[in-house]
Amino acid sequence: MTEKSTAASDGAISSNHAQDLAINNTRFYRLFTRIALKTWGRLYKADGFCSPISRRMIVKTGPSVDLTEAATMKFISENTSIPVPKVHCSFIHKGRTYILMERIRGEEIPRAWKRLGEEGRAKMFAHLKQMIEEMRALKPPSGTGVRSCVGGSLYDSRFNRQENRFGPFTTIQEFHFWLRKEFRLADYPNPEKPSEEVRPELMHMETMQDGPWPSPVFTHADLNPCNILVRGDKIVAIIDWEFAGWYPHYWEYTSNWFGNRVRTEWQDALVQFLEPCTAAEFEMEKTRNKWWGEF
The missing domain is CATH 3.30.200 (Phosphorylase Kinase; domain 1)
Known part of the structure; x- marks a missing residue:
């Protein structure tokens, strides 16, 4: 395209x-x-x-x-x-x-979960992992920041924002700044607001977000089990691509982990088909969700 x-x-x-x-x-x-x-x-x-x-x-x-x-x-x-x-x-x-x-006929994973059993789920996750690796191997056009596949704005209904769509962003750092609603700790010299107890975690988040980042990867951003259709133990479709776009490499994992808090079994299953983010990246997103979270 x-x-x-x-x-x-x-x-x-x-x-x-x-x-x-x-x-x-x-x-x-x-x-x-x-x-x-x-x-x-x-x-x-x-x-x-x-x-x-x-x-x-x-x-x-x-x-x-x-x-x-x-x-x-x-x-x-x-x-x-x-x-x-x-x-x-x-x-x-x-x-x-x-x-x-x-219209692709297939079962959503929650309906097929018990029927699949451990062996069937293992085959399904192996199949899904190959697909995600193929998607992440796509090369972004030169100079791509955080944006859709056509270079335009993005959408995520989980964001508690007034705007319906957001972006595009020239850089990952610009996206991060928007995520935290343009917060900079240096703008709050009073140690009581934010308190001294929370300043270290906010500083860690801000330092990481503003630091260097590798190129974005193409991301579905909503791989909840209802968006994956199976027939037998084979995946026949991944649907609902409205959140997708070029995002930081950790976004697929963290958006799905924090977006499936009520599906703890699915949270545990993410590592079977997604490369986990680093502990530091997870803490960064944990802090952002705590203070500016959408989930």
């Missing part, structure tokens, strides 16, 4: 640029998708923003759905062997995004 430049300094995608991201944006597909959603779609039960319209197709639409997600699935399908839903079309109609894509 060719790289596209962002059209505004704040990272928002202009309407012209957004239309550039549309896939198979023809009158036929636009009409077909909207009519199918209002007719056949009523025969199926919707799952969040996703509404099946047949056994083989599903439409994703909603206030936070963005063309970037469709572009990301296309990017992954063209550059890796990771199974993702095929995007038939994506477009914007009256300010609302529609993504018509393949």
